[in-house]
Amino acid sequence: MKLEGGFINNLGRVYGIYTLGFLGFVILMGICEAAGVANTYIGWMFVAFTVLIYALIGVLSRTMDSSQYYVAGREVPAVYNGMATAADWMSGASFIAMAGGIYLKGYPYMAFLVGWTGGYVLVASLIAPYLRKFGCYTVPDFIGTRYGGNLARFCAVVVLVVASFTYVTAQINGTGTVAARALQIPFEVGVWVGLAGILFCSMLGGMRAVTWTQVAQYIVLIVAYLIPVFWMSNKLGYGLVPHLAQFDAVLRVQELESTLGVGTLLPTAEAQAEAGKLAALKVGINDASDDWMSRWKFFTLVLCMMAGTASLPHVLMRYFTTSSVKAARQSVGWSLFFISLLYLSAPALATFTKLSLLDPNVATSIIGKSVSDVMSLEWIQQWSNVGFLKIVDGNGDGIVQINEFFMRGDIVVLATPEMAGLPYVISGLVAAGGLAAAMSTADGLLLAIANALSHDLYYKIIDPKVDTAKRLLVARILLLVIGALAAWVASMKLTGILGAVAWAFCFANSGLFFPLVLGVWWKRANRAGAIAGMVGGFGTGAWYLYMVQTGMEPWYGIDGLRFGMIGMPVSLILMVVFSLMTEAPDEETQKMVESIRIPKGKTYVS
Amino acid sequence: MSAKSDQQQHWAATKRLTFLTLVIWAVVSFVIHWFGSSLNSESFPGAYFMAGMGSQVIFVLLVFWFSVRQNSIDEEYGMSEGD
Numbered sequence: 001m002k003l004e005g006g007f008i009n010n011l012g013r014v015y016g017i018y019t020l021g022f023l024g025f026v027i028l029m030g031i032c033e034a035a036g037v038a039n040t041y042i043g044w045m046f047v048a049f050t051v052l053i054y055a056l057i058g059v060l061s062r063t064m065d066s067s068q069y070y071v072a073g074r075e076v077p078a079v080y081n082g083m084a085t086a087a088d089w090m091s092g093a094s095f096i097a098m099a100g101g102i103y104l105k106g107y108p109y110m111a112f113l114v115g116w117t118g119g120y121v122l123v124a125s126l127i128a129p130y131l132r133k134f135g136c137y138t139v140p141d142f143i144g145t146r147y148g149g150n151l152a153r154f155c156a157v158v159v160l161v162v163a164s165f166t167y168v169t170a171q172i173n174g175t176g177t178v179a180a181r182a183l184q185i186p187f188e189v190g191v192w193v194g195l196a197g198i199l200f201c202s203m204l205g206g207m208r209a210v211t212w213t214q215v216a217q218y219i220v221l222i223v224a225y226l227i228p229v230f231w232m233s234n235k236l237g238y239g240l241v242p243h244l245a246q247f248d249a250v251l252r253v254q255e256l257e258s259t260l261g262v263g264t265l266l267p268t269a270e271a272q273a274e275a276g277k278l279a280a281l282k283v284g285i286n287d288a289s290d291d292w293m294s295r296w297k298f299f300t301l302v303l304c305m306m307a308g309t310a311s312l313p314h315v316l317m318r319y320f321t322t323s324s325v326k327a328a329r330q331s332v333g334w335s336l337f338f339i340s341l342l343y344l345s346a347p348a349l350a351t352f353t354k355l356s357l358l359d360p361n362v363a364t365s366i367i368g369k370s371v372s373d374v375m376s377l378e379w380i381q382q383w384s385n386v387g388f389l390k391i392v393d394g395n396g397d398g399i400v401q402i403n404e405f406f407m408r409g410d411i412v413v414l415a416t417p418e419m420a421g422l423p424y425v426i427s428g429l430v431a432a433g434g435l436a437a438a439m440s441t442a443d444g445l446l447l448a449i450a451n452a453l454s455h456d457l458y459y460k461i462i463d464p465k466v467d468t469a470k471r472l473l474v475a476r477i478l479l480l481v482i483g484a485l486a487a488w489v490a491s492m493k494l495t496g497i498l499g500a501v502a503w504a505f506c507f508a509n510s511g512l513f514f515p516l517v518l519g520v521w522w523k524r525a526n527r528a529g530a531i532a533g534m535v536g537g538f539g540t541g542a543w544y545l546y547m548v549q550t551g552m553e554p555w556y557g558i559d560g561l562r563f564g565m566i567g568m569p570v571s572l573i574l575m576v577v578f579s580l581m582t583e584a585p586d587e588e589t590q591k592m593v594e595s596i597r598i599p600k601g602k603t604y605v606s
Numbered sequence: 607m608s609a610k611s612d613q614q615q616h617w618a619a620t621k622r623l624t625f626l627t628l629v630i631w632a633v634v635s636f637v638i639h640w641f642g643s644s645l646n647s648e649s650f651p652g653a654y655f656m657a658g659m660g661s662q663v664i665f666v667l668l669v670f671w672f673s674v675r676q677n678s679i680d681e682e683y684g685m686s687e688g689d
Contacts, residue, residue: 121628126624
């Protein structure tokens with residue numbers, strides 16, 4: 001413990017040295033590349049070096065203390081918890097897929113940016129500080145104690161497990177993709193390699209280990225995201241700070257999009273069939289349409305992602321680790337700040353990538369060039385070999401048109417360095433960053449699931465007399481089992497990264513949003529209401545998703561990404577009606593709700 | 607008795623602040639983007655700007671502002687962790 005106190009007080013120095021060390025490693029790799037070391041080795045070194053460091057932190061943070069294991073001893077400073085939350089939050093989808101999504105799907109996709117940031121306003125104002133004051137270890141712990149009874153707790157555990165498990169398979173899928181690419185190993189092997197790294201970080205030290213590896217992973221991922229964006233912007237002459245230069249670039253892109261026929265010149269059916277799952281550019285970067293359906297779809301996606309943010313247990317539980325309620329609130333601000341460093345850069349990256357591919361005045365452009373010239377480019381060859389892009393000369397004129405260039409959104413981030421002709425070391429850096437993003441989120445999710453099962457299901461429901469050592473042993477075994485299960489599901493490649501992520505948000509908001517918010521804000525909410533809200537909201541949402549996935553025409557544009565629009569209202573109505581129909585919660589519960597509304601005094605559960 | 611009424615006043619002030627925060631949040635999250643296409647002009651991509659940058663920056667400032675205001679409410683009514 002003596003060392004721990006020393007560690008907390010020296011965080012700035014420890015992570016400062018770590019950051020410098022990492023930058024030094026990047027420079028060293030740059031020197032190796034210049035000296036002629038093969039690209040494959042550089043990729044291996046990046047992955048091996050970073051994963052070793054995370055594993056080392058994981059081992060050093062091992063603990064047998066339950067408060068350390070579940071909530072990192074509640075001593076994480078607001079700023080560092082902000083970084084850890086940002087890494088916990090920004091998944092493979094944010095790092096790898098977001099810029100590509102904006103590139104391919106244009107303005108409507110930017111609803112994710114708004115939803116995934118604005119949700120933190122709800123976290124800060126409605127939920128997190130109150131749960132911190134409550135003092136629980138897990139989110140179902142709050143539901144179970146606030147509403148009383150094992151059934152309410154069990155329902156919360158089920159929602160948590162379904163939402164988080166959906167999410168974690170997408171993350172392990174992400175680690176597999178990156179590992180496969182950087183290490184040139186098969187995807188299925190990459191999945192298990194990724195899992196091994198993830199478990200090393202979380203098994204021995206629980207939340208404490210995950211916290212300190214997530215801070216380290218945040219530093220790697222943000223460096224890996226920002227360096228290529230700034231470098232590309234400067235190299236291609238768009239300006240020193242891409243964020244400020246992007247707006248003129250957008251106007252230029254809009255001009256190009258209309259002359260090249262984005263949205264009008266669609267791929268032919270045969271070309272699309274040949275390209276399979278790859279997509280051509282069909283929506284403009286700034287096509288904010290004023291028809292009702294587009295507005296409605298933007299609105300519903302923003303709302304679902306926001307409410308999902310405020311109900312996803314792996315995010316909420318990060319605020320249980322701060323030292324005070326005040327620190328929890330500040331920490332939400334820091335989380336959002338660190339998240340926005342990446343989210344503000346994603347649209348700029350998408351825009352500049354568009355400019356460098358579409359603008360005939362730019363040397364790197366490919367649209368309008370001859371097919372044979374484009375096919376001879378090194379990066380085009382590399383990425384078509386792994387099935388990430390394809391050129392199908394649909395009209396046979398030997399020129400690449402906008403509807404003949406098919407790609408996977410992921411390559412906007414992964415291939416940017418090669419597209420812009422940056423050295424390979426930057427590609428290695430990006431791979432390390434993508435891996436950090438996917439691993440850190442998977443860590444948090446696996447821990448959320450294992451903790452809910454070990455703390456809420458095993459300890460609180462099945463065997464309340466069990467001793468701490470056995471509880472922590474069960475928690476670790478569960479972590480292994482769930483991790484293996486998630487990797488097995490991920491290796492079957494059921495959905496793309498993004499589909500699964502959006503589902504997780506909707507599962508969480510359908511089942512947990514109102515029981516959490518009303519638990520704090522409505523004293524009259526009681527057990528019957530909460531159970532009805534969780535079961536009804538989650539059940540209806542899941543049923544609707546199943547119907548849409550099996551071919552039902554979505555109602556009013558509410559598709560599989562937005563099924564929270566069905567689950568949430570059902571949850572709210574059922575919760576209010578059932579609460580009012582049954583008795584008000586007892587005196588003690590009402591007092592407890594009052595006590596969590598003020599920071600003063602002891603936490604409700606210790 | 608007075609401790610009780612302090613707590614009630616504290617909760618009333620907290621509710622007001624939360625309500626105000628949520629109003630700003632709703633405008634920035636929903637109202638602005640509902641009119642996204644009207645923000646676009648020949649010389650500036652307003653819809654892109656608000657979705658890609660404007661909203662996010664406002665959210666960050668909003669959360670920090672909320673946090674500072676809520677802390678001062680806690681202190682004003684003697685409900686902070688230090689009291």
